[in-house]
Amino acid sequence: MSASPQTVQKSGAAGSAVFAGSDSRKYNYFEPKARKASHYEDMTVDVQPDPERYLLQDWIISFPDGTPTYSKTWTKALSSNWHQFRAVDQEWERTHYQRQSTICGMVQGVIENARKSGAPKRFDSAWVKVLQDHLGAYKHAEFGLGTSLMQAQRYGYTQMINNATLTNSSYKLRFAQDLTLYLSEIGLDLQGFDHNAGKKHWLENPIWQGTRKSIEAIMGATDYLEQYLATNLVFEPLVGELFRSGFIMQMAASQGDFATPSVVAAAEADYERNLANTVELIHMLTHDKEHGAHNVKLFNGWIAHHGALAKEAAANLQPIWSQPRVKVSSFAEAQERAHNRIQTICSQVGLQAS
Amino acid sequence: MSETLTLNKIVGQKGISTAEAANRVSDLGWTPSYVQEAMTFPTDYKISKVPRDPMKQVLRSYFPMQEEKDNRVYGALDAALRGDMFRNVEPRWVEWMKLFLAIIPFPEISAARSMAMVGRLAPGEELRTGFTMQMVDEFRHSTIQMNLKKWYMENYIDPAGFDITEAAFGKCYATTIGRQFAEGFLTGDAITAANIYLTVVAETAFTNTLFVAMPSEAARNGDYALPTVFLSVQSDESRHIGNGHSMLMAMIHDPSNHQLLERDLKYAFWQNHAIVDAAIGTFIEYGTTNRDKNKESYAELWHRWIYEDYYRTYMLPLEKYGIKIHHDDVAEAWDRIVKKNYVHKTAQFFSVGWSFNFWRIEAQTEKDFEWFEHKYPGWYAEFGDFWKWYAKLSVPGEKNIAFNADVGYVYPHRCWSCMVPCLIREDFCCDEVDGKVYTYCSEGCRWTHKVAFAAEYEGRATPAMGRFSGRREWEECYHGWDHADAMVDLGFVRSDGKTLVPQPHLRFEQKDMWTLDHVRGNTLGSPLRAFRALKPGAERDAAVAEYRKGYTINPCN
Ligand SMILES: [Fe+2]
Ligand SMILES: [Fe+2]
Ligand SMILES: [Zn+2]
Numbered sequence: 001m002s003a004s005p006q007t008v009q010k011s012g013a014a015g016s017a018v019f020a021g022s023d024s025r026k027y028n029y030f031e032p033k034a035r036k037a038s039h040y041e042d043m044t045v046d047v048q049p050d051p052e053r054y055l056l057q058d059w060i061i062s063f064p065d066g067t068p069t070y071s072k073t074w075t076k077a078l079s080s081n082w083h084q085f086r087a088v089d090q091e092w093e094r095t096h097y098q099r100q101s102t103i104c105g106m107v108q109g110v111i112e113n114a115r116k117s118g119a120p121k122r123f124d125s126a127w128v129k130v131l132q133d134h135l136g137a138y139k140h141a142e143f144g145l146g147t148s149l150m151q152a153q154r155y156g157y158t159q160m161i162n163n164a165t166l167t168n169s170s171y172k173l174r175f176a177q178d179l180t181l182y183l184s185e186i187g188l189d190l191q192g193f194d195h196n197a198g199k200k201h202w203l204e205n206p207i208w209q210g211t212r213k214s215i216e217a218i219m220g221a222t223d224y225l226e227q228y229l230a231t232n233l234v235f236e237p238l239v240g241e242l243f244r245s246g247f248i249m250q251m252a253a254s255q256g257d258f259a260t261p262s263v264v265a266a267a268e269a270d271y272e273r274n275l276a277n278t279v280e281l282i283h284m285l286t287h288d289k290e291h292g293a294h295n296v297k298l299f300n301g302w303i304a305h306h307g308a309l310a311k312e313a314a315a316n317l318q319p320i321w322s323q324p325r326v327k328v329s330s331f332a333e334a335q336e337r338a339h340n341r342i343q344t345i346c347s348q349v350g351l352q353a354s
Numbered sequence: 355m356s357e358t359l360t361l362n363k364i365v366g367q368k369g370i371s372t373a374e375a376a377n378r379v380s381d382l383g384w385t386p387s388y389v390q391e392a393m394t395f396p397t398d399y400k401i402s403k404v405p406r407d408p409m410k411q412v413l414r415s416y417f418p419m420q421e422e423k424d425n426r427v428y429g430a431l432d433a434a435l436r437g438d439m440f441r442n443v444e445p446r447w448v449e450w451m452k453l454f455l456a457i458i459p460f461p462e463i464s465a466a467r468s469m470a471m472v473g474r475l476a477p478g479e480e481l482r483t484g485f486t487m488q489m490v491d492e493f494r495h496s497t498i499q500m501n502l503k504k505w506y507m508e509n510y511i512d513p514a515g516f517d518i519t520e521a522a523f524g525k526c527y528a529t530t531i532g533r534q535f536a537e538g539f540l541t542g543d544a545i546t547a548a549n550i551y552l553t554v555v556a557e558t559a560f561t562n563t564l565f566v567a568m569p570s571e572a573a574r575n576g577d578y579a580l581p582t583v584f585l586s587v588q589s590d591e592s593r594h595i596g597n598g599h600s601m602l603m604a605m606i607h608d609p610s611n612h613q614l615l616e617r618d619l620k621y622a623f624w625q626n627h628a629i630v631d632a633a634i635g636t637f638i639e640y641g642t643t644n645r646d647k648n649k650e651s652y653a654e655l656w657h658r659w660i661y662e663d664y665y666r667t668y669m670l671p672l673e674k675y676g677i678k679i680h681h682d683d684v685a686e687a688w689d690r691i692v693k694k695n696y697v698h699k700t701a702q703f704f705s706v707g708w709s710f711n712f713w714r715i716e717a718q719t720e721k722d723f724e725w726f727e728h729k730y731p732g733w734y735a736e737f738g739d740f741w742k743w744y745a746k747l748s749v750p751g752e753k754n755i756a757f758n759a760d761v762g763y764v765y766p767h768r769c770w771s772c773m774v775p776c777l778i779r780e781d782f783c784c785d786e787v788d789g790k791v792y793t794y795c796s797e798g799c800r801w802t803h804k805v806a807f808a809a810e811y812e813g814r815a816t817p818a819m820g821r822f823s824g825r826r827e828w829e830e831c832y833h834g835w836d837h838a839d840a841m842v843d844l845g846f847v848r849s850d851g852k853t854l855v856p857q858p859h860l861r862f863e864q865k866d867m868w869t870l871d872h873v874r875g876n877t878l879g880s881p882l883r884a885f886r887a888l889k890p891g892a893e894r895d896a897a898v899a900e901y902r903k904g905y906t907i908n909p910c911n
Contacts, residue, residue, distance in 0.1 A: 012448060012511045012576075013440035017862035021514035021848035021855070025507055029521035029845075042504055043497040046520035047459050049533075054524025056831055056844075058824035060534055060773075061541040064809065064817060068824075069541045092501075093494040094424055101421035104414040115367055143382040147473065147482065150489060151394070154470035154540070159463065166466060166493055173486050174413045180378050181414060184370050195378065203384060213388040220389035 029054070033086045040090035045083070048159035053083070074155040075225040076298055078291035082157040085284055087164040088276040096167055100174060103266045107178050111185050114259035120186040126325040127255035128190055131183065134320050135260070136198015137208045138243055139179035142267070144215035145235070146172030148227050155224035164277045165228055171270040182263050207320060210313035211239055217309050229299060230306040232278035233351075236271055237341040238310035239317070244268060246334025247320060254326040279349055286350040296350060303346065304354045314338065376410040376483065383479025395471040395544040396818040399611050404478035405604035408596045416487050420494065423586050427498065430582040431505060439578055440509050445714070445860045447575035448506060450641035452515035452713035454568075454633070455503040456523045457532030459496040464536040465557075465594075466492035468548035472601060475544055484597040491590040502583045511862060514848050514855045515712040522712040525844045527828035528633075528704065531773045535629045538622075542807075542820020545605070546618045553598025555622035559664035560630045561591050567638055567655045574644035606675045613814060619669070620680045621806045624798035627687040628772035631656065635697030636704060640718065645725035653692050653729070661688060683798060690778060690796075698730070698737055699777035705744055706756050706763055709837070709873050711856040712846045717745035742910040748858040750868045754837075755858070757876045762908040767881045767901065768827045771799035779904040784885070784894070791886050791894075830880040838874035 010016070014025070027037065030045040037045075048070065049055040059068035067073065072082070091099075114120060123131075149169035156162040187193035202208050218230045244264050252260045285295040314335060321331040339353070346353040370378070469489040473482065507516035515522065523529045539552040565588035569581035605611045635652045650658070665684050673679055690696040708715050718726075718741040726733040740763070747755045755761055766775035767782065770792040776782045781796045787804050794800040807822055809815065825831055832840040841847055846855040852869045859866065888894045 011441045012443040012445045013438070014509050014511060014513070016511050019512075019862055019864045019867060020850040020853035021517075022512060022862075024517045024849050025513045026517060027504065027507070027519065028517050029519075039501075043500040046524075047463055047496060047500065049460070049520070049524045054521045056525045057530050057826065057828060059537065059541075060530065060822065060824035060826055061537040062821050062823040063541060064819060064821060066821070066823070069537045092497040094428070094498075094501075096490070097417060097421040097424055097494070100413075100417040104417045108414060112367070140382060140384065146486075147383070150473050150486065151391075151470045153489070154395075154467045162463075162467065163493065166489060170486065170490050173482075174417070176382055177379050177413045177483075180382060181370070181375055181412065184375065184378050188368060188370065199381060199384070216386040216389040219386060220391050222392045222394055 030083070038086075038090055040092050040095075041086065043092040044087075044159050044163055046159065048162065050083070050158070070157060072157055074157075075223050077223075077225050077285055077295050078288070079157075079285055080288055080290045082161070085158065085160050085164075085281050087160060087167075088280050089164075089167070089273040091163070091167045096170065100170065103174070103178075103270075107182065107263050107266060110259055110262040111182055115185065115189055118189070119257075119259055120189040122256045123190075124255040124257075124325050126323060127252070127257055128193070130251075130255075130320065130323050131257075131260065132187075132193055132197050133201045133205070134198075134207075134243075134323075135179060135248065136183055136195075137201040137205065138211075139176050139183070139198060140202040141211055141215050141240070142172050142179065143176035144212075144219055145231050146170075146176055148215075148219040148221075149231065151219075152224035152227040161281065164274075164281070165224070168228070168231070168274045168277070171267075171274065175267045175270065178263055178266065182260075186259070207316055210309070210316035214239065214306070214309040214313040217306060226302050228278060229282060229302055232271075232275050233282065233345055233349075234303055234306040234310050234342070236275065237345060238307065238338050239313050241268070241271065241341065242314055242334050242338045243317060243320075246329070246337060247317075250329040250334070251324050251326075254328045255324050275345070279345065282349045282351070292350075299349075300352050300354070303351055307342075307354045372412070372415070373410050375412045376407065379412050379483055380407065380478070380480040383482060391474060393474075395474070397475060397543050397545040398816050398818045399543070399545040399605055399614055400608050401475060401477060401545075401601075401605055402608055403604040405476050405481045405600040407480040407484055408600055409484055409593055411487065411593075412483060413486065416490075420491075423589065424494075424498075427582050427586050431502075431579055434578050434582075435509065437578075439576065440511070442576040443510070444575035444577075444643045445511060446643050446716055447572065447577055447641050448510050449512075449515075449714040449716075449860070450637045451503070451506060451577075451580070452519070452522075453526075453528055453711070454637055455499060455506070455516075456519045456526070456712075457529050457535075457633075458564075459499045459503075460523065461532065461536035461539065462492050462496035462499065464492075464539045465552055466490075466496070468540045468552055471540065471544040471548040472597075476601060476604070481597060481600060484593065484600075488590075488594050488597055491594070495587045495590070498583055498587065502579060505579065512714070515714075518712060518845055518855070521845055525846075526712060527707070527710065527773075530826075530828060531629055531633065534625070534773050538625065543816070543818040545601075546614070546621075546819065549598055549601045550615070550618040551622040551625070553594055554602055555619065555626050556630075557591055558595045558598060558668060559623070559660055560626050561588060562659040562663070563630060563634050563652075563655060565591070567652070567659070568634060571638045571642050571644070574646075574649070575642055606672070606677065609676065612675075612677055613812060614816070616678050616680070617806055617811055619672075619677070620683060620798075621802050623680070624683055624687070624796075624802060625772055627660075627683075627690075628769070628774055628795065628799060631687070631691060631696060632700040632772075632774045635691070636701040639697055639726075640701040640715075645721055647725060647728050651729040652697055656688070656691055660684075686796075686798070690781075692730075694778045694781070695730070695733075695736065696778060698726075698733065700774060702737065702740055702763075703766065703775055703777055705858075706765070708856050708858045709754055709756060709854065709868065710840070710844070710846075712844075713855075714857045714860055716858070716860045717741055717748060719745070737907075739907045739910045743907070744858065746910060750866065750872045754873060754876065757837075760908060761910075762906055764905040765881065767793040767885065768829065769793065769795035769799050770822065770826055771795075771802045773826060773828075776901075780902050782898065782901050784898060791890075793882060793885060827880060827882045829878060830882060832878040833880040833883060835878050836874060837876040837878060838870040840878055841870060841873060 153165040572580035
């Protein structure tokens with residue numbers, strides 16, 4: 001029997017020969033969430049390996065104290081199966097760029113059209129100062145969340161958790177830049193607009209110090225899951241949405257401003273997705289058969305800690321509601337909505353909004 | 355008219371310049387005063403200067419630019435299918451993509467993760483946008499490559515091996531080599547990992563061979579998909595290289611960093627050489643069917659990308675800052691490629707081990723021999739017989755080449771550092787670390803484990819430096835196992851439960867395929883265990899001397 005000459009295969013296309021495995025055309029090493037694996041799952045699951053699944057030789061580099069490349073000890077939360085989590089928004093690179101790019105185009109369109117029609121000049125002057133000082137200060141909060149999530153995406157135990165954290169960070173950092181550039185550009189049309197005022201208020205104005213403290217507490221947390229939970233389950237409903245929806249979106253039109261709400265609306269939509277992802281993950285952990293009770297206790301502690309900071313932050317913001325000339329909604333109403341919101345979210349995942 | 359006409363110009367609307375936009379955005383950061391950020395990923399380096407952002411780009415131009423790149427990639431994949439690419443693709447090439455694409459999405463996402471580490475270490479926030487873009491880029495690279503792999507799986511004649519890809523990544527001896535590459539990006543000293551090893555060396559020096567040389571070879575084999583994806587990936591690299599360089603510049607002026615920089619440049623260069631050249635060299639030289647004598651060999655490519663572009667234009671200028679550049683390592687790597695047949699020996703090893711793989715490797719033939727001899731004079735004398743044996747033993751029922759004493763190949767030791775086996779026999783060495791004996795492919799790898807990855811470097815404490823860990827010798831995992839049982843455990847068996855995923859040929863008829871029965875009866879063993887069992891002193895020295903002498907492949911007729 002001679003091995004050569006080698007058989008000439010006429011085509012390398014699927015179906016041109018039938019043999020064992022010739023029809024095995026699906027990634028077959030994980031259990032899809034639904035009957036059929038989604039494209040997102042195919043792009044994501046098991047790319048970050050795990051010695052408890054397929055990682056035969058274990059992690060091969062460690063930190064000096066022996067902690068491996070990825071470790072379950074990076075959160076106090078426990079799971080009987082970290083790999084179960086799937087991001088609700090199903091993002092992989094293509095959908096992420098499509099969405100981000102669409103938002104960038106939309107925001108730039110808003111700015112261009114607003115300026116072309118001379119809109120900023122028609123903003124009420126008290127409102128211009130509100131945008132300059134307070135929206136200008138708030139952009140730093142968004143940036144802080146973005147950098148904090150950028151840190152967090154290194155630590156999660158699975159690719160699904162880390163990628164959801166990564167896209168969340170990407171959304172936050174984009175929005176912080178959206179606000180910065182929006183203010184910069186409408187500022188060109190507004191005499192005396194002070195671009196540095198926002199940061200000054202962020203660093204010094206007592207109105208913003210509670211918010212800054214709240215953000216710094218999230219940035220300084222060393223548990224990645226605490227950072228993720230505090231961002232989406234606590235800060236966002238109690239302070240982020242309160243300011244974005246409960247103040248900017250409510251007030252702007254009455255001050256002759258139709259542009260700012262369009263820019264800020266993108267962040268509200270971002271948050272809906274990031275919230276859905278977070279709720280899914282936290283729900284999985286609070287309903288874990290083995291560790292549910294442990295996690296509930298842990299998370300309630302985080303909510304109490306960050307909730308107290310966020311509530312103080314929100315209370316400090318109250319004076320802003322009286323700064324616009326035309327007053328269409330009250331702080332109390334906005335705060336009421338925020339409290340209802342966090343109640344609803346927490347009850348969905350079996351936690352207590354303190 | 356020289357200026358571009360934009361809508362803003364037509365309506366007389368002045369926007370802010372890109373540089374101004376980048377400045378405003380970099381002012382988003384502040385130094386926390388209520389709660390300090392924990393230094394969760396420590397470094398032994400001092401970063402006293404604020405790194406400068408050379409790119410001055412903001413996210414609102416970044417996202418649309420990337421979406422546009424994506425549109426071109428996905429458009430080209432559709433076009434490749436309409437053009438029936440797989441009818442003419444070379445299976446020899448696509449088979450190696452089962453290995454390559456099993457590895458590469460993890461290094462990519464590891465690079466994304468490592469942005470967390472440099473992001474927090476860099477003083478000031480000027481580079482934050484650069485790190486953000488790189489983080490999202492690497493997320494792009496990882497998932498776009500998973501997509502490409504899925505696309506091969508759906509359209510290529512033999513999907514087995516693609517279908518188990520991430521499971522195979524966790525289990526295979528060859529993918530572990532790639533994991534050493536990736537874990538190095540994100541574990542241990544944050545600057546060593548995320549700046550020097552990842553950006554200053556892997557991205558700046560070696561992505562050209564990965565993402566430029568590979569695509570050219572793919573195209574020569576009828577694969578137009580890989581170039582589309584990887585050239586698009588590579589187009590992001592200049593930004594990453596820029597990030598890395600400005601971090602480096604923020605540290606290089608401080609002489610207290612120089613000792614560590616020298617250590618890390620040496621470690622990173624040597625590991626990248628040992629790992630990337632082994633893998634990519636094999637794909638390019640042995641995964642191709644194109645034997646055009648006018649094209650550059652891997653050695654020639656290496657000389658252009660690594661020696662000229664990297665060593666001469668990037669590394670040498672660092673000397674003016676007082677950094678000692680390890681010229682001898684660069685020269686030694688070059689010698690390993692052109693004189694010591696590093697790539698050829700790696701390809702030979704992968705082929706000896708075909709029955710532990712999850713892709714097919716076919717024999718090299720006369721046409722290949724001629725090209726190799728032309729590009730690497732002396733090749734035929736050393737490797738000709740081996741490939742004849744390989745072809746002869748590719749028929750099921752023949753005695754497996756890995757266990758066949760007639761061939762004369764001696765299974766190698768594994769290098770504890772780069773995890774490629776110790777293939778250049780004369781360079782084999784061993785040493786003791788923390789009271790245990792380890793084997794290495796080269797002096798550079800011995801130094802890496804013993805000297806670089808330690809708590810102290812040249813008398814200086816290095817408390818942040820990482821350590822090698824895990825079951826780094828793959829063979830040890832299956833010590834004493836029957837070959838067939840190991841294949842079942844690895845999961846490298848096709849859906850009929852008996853035919854192997856790997857095959858030593860590209861014959862696609864069931865009758866030509868090896869099954870578990872063909873490999874049962876041989877026992878696997880750990881060379882390191884055997885080596886450690888030797889008595890220190892004369893017995894061990896004799897074994898080292900014997901190993902260094904090498905072996906001769908018997909004539910095959
Ligand atoms: Fe990359
Ligand atoms: Fe990169
Ligand atoms: Zn080595």
